[in-house]
Amino acid sequence: GEDVEQSLFLSVREGDSSVINCTYTDSSSTYLYWYKQEPGAGLQLLTYIFSNMDMKQDQRLTVLLNKKDKHLSLRIADTQTGDSAIYFCAEVANSGYALNFGKGTSLLVTP
Amino acid sequence: DSGVTQTPKHLITATGQRVTLRCSPRSGDLSVYWYQQSLDQGLQFLIQYYNGEERAKGNILERFSAQQFPDLHSELNLSSLELGDSALYFCASSIKGQAYGYTFGSGTRLTVV
Numbered sequence: 326g327e328d329v330e331q332s333l334f335l336s337v338r339e340g341d342s343s344v345i346n347c348t349y350t351d352s353s354s355t356y357l358y359w360y361k362q363e364p365g366a367g368l369q370l371l372t373y374i375f376s377n378m379d380m381k382q383d384q385r386l387t388v389l390l391n392k393k394d395k396h397l398s399l400r401i402a403d404t405q406t407g408d409s410a411i412y413f414c415a416e417v418a419n420s421g422y423a424l425n426f427g428k429g430t431s432l433l434v435t436p
Numbered sequence: 437d438s439g440v441t442q443t444p445k446h447l448i449t450a451t452g453q454r455v456t457l458r459c460s461p462r463s464g465d466l467s468v469y470w471y472q473q474s475l476d477q478g479l480q481f482l483i484q485y486y487n488g489e490e491r492a493k494g495n496i497l498e499r500f501s502a503q504q505f506p507d508l509h510s511e512l513n514l515s516s517l518e519l520g521d522s523a524l525y526f527c528a529s530s531i532k533g534q535a536y537g538y539t540f541g542s543g544t545r546l547t548v549v
Contacts, residue, residue, distance in 0.1 A: 358537050367438060367526055367540035368479075418481065422492040423469065424538065428478035 329416055331427035338435055343401040345430045347414035352395060354416040358424065359388065359399045362411045371399070371412075401432075409434045439463065440541035442527050448547045454515040457544045459527030461508055467491070467530045468510040469538060470502055474523040485510055486532070517548045 330348040337343045349357060355376050360368040374381045374388045374397070381388045387400040397414055411431050415424040439462035449455055461468050470482040472495075481494035485504035496502075499517075504510045514521060524545050528538035 356537070360537075360540075365542075367440075367542040368528075368538075369438070370537040370539070373537055413479065418494075422467075422484050423481040423494055425481070426479040 329414060329425050329427035331412075331414060331430045333428065334431050334433070336433045336435065337404050339404060339406055341404055343399075343404045343408070343432055343434075345399045345401075345412050345414075345432065347397040347399075347427055349395050349397060349414065349416040350425070351416055351418075352392065356417055357388075357390065357397050358415040359386075359397075360413040360415060360426075362413065362429065364410075368413060404432075404434050406434045406436065408432060438539050438541060440465075440527060440529050440539050442525075442541035442544050444544060445542070446545050446547075448549060449517060451517055451519060451548055453517050453548075454513065455517065455546065457512040457514070457525050457527075457546075459510045459512070459529075459541060461510070461527075461529030462539050465529035465531050465539070466508065467532060468504055468508070469528045469530075470496075470510070470512050471526040471528065472523045473526060473543070479526075482512070514546070519548050522546055522548045 358373045359371045362368045385402045389398045411429040413426045413429045415426045418425045441460040443458045466487045469484045472480045482496040484492040502512045524543045526543045528540045
């Protein structure tokens with residue numbers, strides 16, 4: 326089947342903005358999610374966006390959704406070293422119950 | 437602490453063996469989901485239980501099975517283990533469906549030698 330696609334790596338300088346991109350597969354997905362995974366830890370829900378929204382802002386996080394292109398992005402403003410982690414986007418699977426995850430974008434923030 | 441508890445944190449076992457992974461969902465959550473995370477496959481959905489009943493199945497091998505008990509904790513049983521089963525196994529829970537996202541446990545790292 327089709328996969329949720331993300332670029333694998335992103336490196337930014339501390340204080341810069343980070344933009345992580347994702348292409349999802351199911352245009353009928355009602356919710357789209359961003360999760361963060363730090364080393365040795367589980368996935369932490371960062372934010373989500375409902376499919377009838379174009380944008381959602383939550384403190385330093387901005388999610389943009391382009392339904393026509395099935396493109397989702399996560400912008401982290403003023404990126405800090407503590408933001409270094411793997412970021413996963415996820416869509417609701419066809420079954421309606423599970424989430425399909427991308428393979429994750431590894432974000433490295435350098436001083 | 438996410439509220440989802442997984443035990444054990446680490447498990448090393450030999451090929452051909454059987455192991456049981458345990459998950460206690462967050463208080464009030466009725467759904468439990470199991471995922472396998474490996475470097476090559478990423479996060480793969482295995483199975484979901486809702487209030488004791490199997491609700492959805494993903495890429496779960498026939499050698500694997502799960503159940504959810506009346507107290508809502510869940511167990512994932514992996515048998516006839518192969519080297520390729522080495523992975524992180526995550527449990528997640530939610531109140532009912534998936535609509536508001538899952539809360540994940542910290543995972544069980546399984547190493548098959």
